[in-house]
Amino acid sequence: MNMKPKVGWTHRSLLFLLMLYLLLPLVATGLYALATNWQTTILPESWTLNWFKDMFQDLRFLEALWTSFYLCLISVALSLVIMLPAVFVITVYLPKLESFMKGLVVLPYAVPGVVAAVGLIRTYSSGPIDIAGTAYILIGAYFVVVLPYMYQGIRNSLLTVSAVELLNAAEMLGAKRARAFVTIILPNIWPGVIISTLLSFSVLFGEFVVTNMLVGGHIHTIQVYLYQRVSESGHLASAIAISYFIFIMILSTILMRLGRKMNGGTQG
């Protein structure tokens, strides 16, 4: 497209409507969180920050936030520790396994959370390993949820830095394989790995289905807590929803910045 496309009114109004449709629920939640009372007027009658204050004084909220935070952190860290060597070995030394991995990685996409939860409950609620309702089963389930993101992210970074060639060069110069991995491959793939780690974190932070079905009664993550609060106070729940959203926004902005930086780095 060499000419500057001229944007007609149909296109403009169509996209205006789309943006209105997409942003309306968000804006409404934001306004509701800031309103003392909002009924029968287009905009709230008066404003307040009390709901946010209440939120931070609510011990259950802080606990849920903390629970979400450390559960996601542990799961992502575990996934990182397990996936890094595994994906490295598969991509570099066992490319034959890649088609199998592709199938494996597609499963969490294709099998909905409800279904995965059914299987997990069946396997671990009775019998020799009874870990139903504990954090262990949740961390295991989370590992599977983030599997695709971690695999793709690490694999892509390995391919972008041409890990195989780098390793060959290092070995030719006399470096041991483990040493080459730690001193050459790891620093090179680090930016990409950080991106998939953050992405995984934000996915887990928003996870509700599996969490609620597996441990909903015992462990209250932020999503489970939000679900419980929805029926109680609308304004407070809005404040929580909006804070959650802002947190995810900040996380994805960081993601995007990092992604752009890395992209610029590999091209330049």
Place this chain on the structure above:
Amino acid sequence: MKRRNRWMWLGLVPFAFMVLAFQLAPILSMVTGSFSKIDGFGFTMDHYVKIFNSAYYLKAIKNSLLIAAYSSIVAIIVGLACAYSITRFTPSVRDRLLMISNMTSNFAGVPLAFAYIILLGNNGVFTLLFKQWGWNVFSGFDLYSWTGLVLVYVYFQVPLALLLLYPSFYGIREQWKEAAALLGARPWQFWRTVGLPMLTPSIFGTLGILFANAMGAYATAYALVGGNFNLLAIRIGSLVAGDVVNQPEVGSALAVILAVSTLLAVFLNHQMTKRSQRFTGTYAPKSNSSKERSLRARARAKEEAG
């Protein structure tokens, strides 16, 4: 070399363990569970027979299929129109529009249901406003009913449709339009004979993803109507982990049915992607930038949250 190989396998052991324990074993257990007798290990088709003879479960399956089909088709139409419109804008505006659409897709599941309750619920802002203004057109609308659910489903399907469809519009080159115009084709003729056929694989592929996404969506419906609405995903949830008397075997059988439907839909997407690559692979600019990739990944993330 042998010694090194052993070291290599060691790196795979924890991975294999986790995948076996938390991905493959549960799926296997679910499938065998759906075929095994209650309190026993014998093979039986009873649970499936029961499901297909029960008006209640059949209704749940039908409801899920219908809502998935409706919301996917609406989202595809909206997505197609908007994706085309977006390509008409300058790159900077285009990026911003896509970013907003992408951003709203984080707003899924429980928070989304909640936002709709604020807007259109029984005491929702708009519900009360419309009542006050005496707009009776909307008085029949009920968020907690079928139409309400479709509305909310469409909301989380549209950004996904947009994201998946938008790149395929770049496979259609401006030169082809010019060539067609020079040969005397009108715009609609171009779209009918060249444009749409080019887009068809990616339309069906996207349809597959959207369908699977809606079939598996649980959080939104659960937060909106609780266990009251008869949807497949909700039935499974309440059979396995709900407060009603647990019937894990029937739950497993229903879960297998749901998984088969979503797997089929994803398979459709897979086939169609292959085909569309054959079509456009040689022409379309490679969209392998990491930004594009992270957009894709986000699209996937949405599916999970829905």
